[in-house]
Amino acid sequence: MRVGLQKTTLVNFPRRVAAAVFLPGCNMRCPYCYNAELACASVTTGPETNEKYSYVPLEEAVRHLEKRAGVLTGVVFSGGEALLSPALPDLIQKARSVGLAIKLDTNGLVPEKLAELLQSKTLCPDMVAIDIKTSPKRYGILMPVDSPQTAAFAEKALLKSLSLLVQPEKAARPLTVEYRTVLVPKLITETEIKTIAALLPKTADWKLAPFLPGECLDPLWNAALPYSRSELEALVRLAQSLIPSAELR
Numbered sequence: 385m386r387v388g389l390q391k392t393t394l395v396n397f398p399r400r401v402a403a404a405v406f407l408p409g410c411n412m413r414c415p416y417c418y419n420a421e422l423a424c425a426s427v428t429t430g431p432e433t434n435e436k437y438s439y440v441p442l443e444e445a446v447r448h449l450e451k452r453a454g455v456l457t458g459v460v461f462s463g464g465e466a467l468l469s470p471a472l473p474d475l476i477q478k479a480r481s482v483g484l485a486i487k488l489d490t491n492g493l494v495p496e497k498l499a500e501l502l503q504s505k506t507l508c509p510d511m512v513a514i515d516i517k518t519s520p521k522r523y524g525i526l527m528p529v530d531s532p533q534t535a536a537f538a539e540k541a542l543l544k545s546l547s548l549l550v551q552p553e554k555a556a557r558p559l560t561v562e563y564r565t566v567l568v569p570k571l572i573t574e575t576e577i578k579t580i581a582a583l584l585p586k587t588a589d590w591k592l593a594p595f596l597p598g599e600c601l602d603p604l605w606n607a608a609l610p611y612s613r614s615e616l617e618a619l620v621r622l623a624q625s626l627i628p629s630a631e632l633r
Contacts, residue, residue: 386439388419389448396460404461406419407465407466408427408430408463409425416597418598427470442471446478458484460488465491465494467498476501487511490515491514493538493541493542498548502554505557510559517568520538520539546584563591566594574619577626578626581630586628589629592619593632594616597610
């Protein structure tokens with residue numbers, strides 16, 4: 385399996401010097417996704433290295449974590465959708481064995497796997513960041529096939545994952561949760577901000593990010609206009625009126 389590897393990051397795992405491992409495969413097809421090659425790759429083999437992107441064998445990523453364990457203090461497992469990867473449990477255990485804290489990035493549509501990790505002392509991450517892309521009822525437009533069935537599946541899965549994370553004290557280990565939303569004009573308006581806020585704890589750590597076109601899975605989205613600064617600030621103010629700790633990153 386080939387994976388993406390960011391050898392060092394100071395921004396992906398708060399208060400830690402971390403590496404990031406990007407695992408292939410995703411159950412969504414967000415048109416604005418900037419990890420399209422990973423998202424569309426096989427879960428078991430990963431993407432091929434090409435002129436634009438460089439991917440490494442999974443074993444090389446593991447060796448990097450082991451070699452740099454004296455410098456790194458954490459590792460982020462992202463994707464694609466990391467919970468789809470059969471390699472994830474073993475990767476978590478190997479990272480733990482060399483003393484690294486674990487952060488998991490997820491889209492929330494694999495609640496059964498998420499529950500398994502949260503209930504396991506050896507596999508439970510130290511931090512989970514969950515992306516909430518729009519109102520749950522609109523998730524059908526982000527799936528490989530937009531149908532009533534896939535929309536219902538996605539909504540149910542996301543709400544289940546959120547129900548697991550809103551009570552982090554029930555996890556097998558101390559757990560920090562971050563909620564993330566990209567302010568995509570076609571997907572996030574005042575209506576969606578209000579809907580998402582209603583799903584979160586009032587004390588939620590909610591990170592809002594601007595949409596930045598350029599490397600979108602759907603090339604048509606590269607021409608989409610992001611919100612202006614004033615429009616972004618208005619949405620952030622609305623979010624903060626509902627979740628005081630919400631912030632634009």
